Amino acid sequence: MAVAAATASATVTSREEEKSLPDELTIPILLADRVIKSAQEAESSKQDCSDLAKQVDRLSQMLRSTVRIASTTPSFYDRPLRRIASDISKNIDRALTLVRKCKHSGVLRQVFSITSTADFRKVSSLLESSIGDMKWFLSIFESDGGTYLSLPPIASNDPILAWVWSYIATIQMGQPKDRVDAANELASLARDSDRNKKMIVEERGVFPLLKLLKEGPSPEAQSAAANALFNIATSQERVRLIVDLLGVPIIVSVLGDSPMKVQILVANLVSRMGELDPYAQEEFMRENVTRPLVSLLSIGLDFDIIKNQSSKTSIHSLVQMNKELSYNNIRYSNGLSLNYHSDGSSHGSSHNRKEREMELPEVQFKLKVSCAHALWKLSKGSVSNSRKITETKGLLCLAKIIEKEKGELQLNCLMTVLEITAVAESNADLRRAAFKTNCPPAMAILNQLLRVIQEESDPNLQIPAISNVNVATEAAIALGKFVSPDNFNCSQHSKAVIEFNGVQPLMKLIRNGDQARVHGLILLCYLALNAGNSKALEQVRALNALEGAARAVTAQHPELRDLFANAIHHLTLYQAGAHPHRQSFAP
Incomplete structure (x- = not known):
């Protein structure tokens, strides 16, 4: 875990320490000016030097155009440009070395000049590749923000790199529909192999996906972003990076106020992150993710009747407990709850509420399965999350679902109870607070576990x-x-x-x-x-x-x-x- 934390921290730190893009591009632009001046002063191989100077001048103009575009383009994606600019600097420096050898004449020329036609051809070929790279990069802006899938010379041996660059650039700078398509493509690439996941992370694809999830111009955009992040977050190291990029508050906020189909994918992302990284578990606790999860799990449940209660656990006591534990800022409308932002405030969108009311029962059921699974993974080994669940009406909710549901949803709730009791076994404070014999939620859980065994x-x-x-x-x-x-x-x-x-x-x-x-x-x-x-x-x-x-x-x-x-x-x-x-x- 310490290694993963150090790696994620180093990734963020290296990003902060990078030069600004204008500083990065200044180097090859200044080198280009020197090449052009040296070519004009050449005393041998003048035509070859002139040809190199033309290529270098073309590169210089492209770099200057890129600086102007970068200064006027919001959320400019510069990762491929930095890689390309680094190669351009090396290639222009080679051209400068070669052209300078042609400046001497007479005896000095014989001593210092060891140039040949092959040398010029080699450098010219490198410069032509750099020109091709810049043409590819600038074409991204000429395609109106859509995905541009031609292959730049710099990625000739690794086409997927070019696709990743293009998709990330589109997500960050493209039009709404193009951003959705690009996010779906990244999700597909991430699902294919671990190498692709690492490449997306290295090329800075996580932050644009989080931004798309947060701001997504449509539910389809948020769904695509959540799905891509889910496919990327398959290791503790990558989960930690999402946390370090302040992804947890974004995820919790979207979980609280989105259409159900988006909430299902986000709840699945919470499950995976909580399962793979204890630090992510605690971050989700700090953002109070259990509140929207329990709220969504409670959709359509009637807490007024809990079966198989003894006289010690009367219907009246359960109803009273339900009232006491209800969230102060949640109200139920037609069996559907409003949602929570990470600060616990209610900002439910009326548009989203109407969409939820129209959702099919199968979608609602799938959402509950995902929320129960998230609670299971968050509570595993976590005292703080288990306490959060028991402090809300989480136990009553779990008991009711265990009572009335079957299949995966029932199992996920049973496993959540198992993890909470396992934690309580080693934590006396939680045990005394949550599982007192006169506590209706605890008795409701116990009764339903007995009923499961019987049925x-x-x-x-x-x-x-x-x-x-x-x-x-x-x-x-x-x-x-x-x-x-x-x-x-x-x-x-x-x-x-x-x-x-x-x-x-x-x-x-x-x-x-x-x-x-x-x-x-x-x-x-x-x-x-x-x-x-x-x-x-x-x-x-x-x-x-x-x-x-x-x-x-x-x-x-x-x-x-x-x-x-x-x-x-x-x-x-x-x-x-x-x-x-x-x-x-x-x-």
């Missing part, structure tokens, strides 16, 4: 994209975080699992494959330790199940030996008379 035993609920066993296993892992002895409220949570009839489906889960079996047995051990005197555990013969599985499981997972031994011992205290012929498990 996943019904084959009619299977879905094509996700195995029932996998979903139930993830729910068992999440429940394990609640009832683990490391959890301050493990006893209360264990009793709640039993109270809501979670033991029977847990025993069914244990009879599945190896992975599901292990996590199910771990959960059963925790229940035995925390509520060993439960009749529900005795009725399903939990003691027999643990004893029968102990040797095989602990042989593969030695770290579980003490857990099994303690759980079996604890159940023995309460159920010893029920199984007089049982053989005890010795660790």
Whole structure:
């Protein structure tokens, strides 16, 4: 991570330390003047010197025209010009050296002049290539900002370089439609290979894409920019560069106030950046990205009814909690929420709201899938993001979706809960704040996890994209975080699992494959330790199940030996008379 940070920092620093473009072009222009003057003073090979001077003069005029264009063109893209100008300076310097050799006569000419026709031809060829490079560059401005895909001599061995230059120039300086097309082309190139991604970054393509995402003259432009950035951001180093270029505030702002199709792509970008770089995770937290994500995830949800609540978690208490945790500056209209800028203020566009109201349900569902996935990746290993989610109505939102949805959306919400509980397991403050036994959102989450385990035993609920066993296993892992002895409220949570009839489906889960079996047995051990005197555990013969599985499981997972031994011992205290012929498990 330190290497990635240093590389990204060096990239930004090197950009700041570059000479200004007029200073960069002054060098070859001054050299050109010297060549022309020396050619006029030549005493030998006068015609050859004159021909070189004409080529150099043409280059000089092109460079002067470029200086004028640069001074009058907003957002002038100078990356290819700097590369071309560097080569031009070298080639003009070679011409100057050659022409100066022709200034001497007599004995001095014989001593200093070692020129030949081949020397002039070689330098002339180099100058002609430079002229071709400048013609290509100037043609970008003659094409009205459209993409110009001819091949300059400087990129003759690497055509993709010329395409990248042309696309970036168009994004930065072109007309609206041309900018969209160029961004889509960059997205395609970035998707093709890692080399192309690196080239786009090196040629300064990220900043114009961020600018297009922010200012995009149309949703199509923003979508193209978001897609290109998503394809580029496949390594920690490149994600860090986006962060260093102040991309996070832009991304969060666009996520808060854009049409749904744009928001889907931006949420996917948030997911990828959060997954690849912990620093990006924290930057998104500082910009409060969880607020628009939870807001979008809540679209169309009715929080007034949460199923399977105990008397301790009444409908009234959930509704009251929902009111208390509602955002002060969000209101709902026809089930659709206004959006947030990074400062938390509401600047929802009425035009965008109308577009959202007309969106197909499939688009709304896809947006929720992307937002849930982003919350999952942002909460992983991050105390600050997990706290942000729990401080909002995020837990209620996750519980409701787990209750009513299936497939990828349900799984993403379950994984978000898993990551939050994993973080809470190692952070007492978060654990006490978010998962108190009298906290309705926490109870709603617990109840829905139990329901998932129960329903996943019904084959009619299977879905094509996700195995029932996998979903139930993830729910068992999440429940394990609640009832683990490391959890301050493990006893209360264990009793709640039993109270809501979670033991029977847990025993069914244990009879599945190896992975599901292990996590199910771990959960059963925790229940035995925390509520060993439960009749529900005795009725399903939990003691027999643990004893029968102990040797095989602990042989593969030695770290579980003490857990099994303690759980079996604890159940023995309460159920010893029920199984007089049982053989005890010795660790």
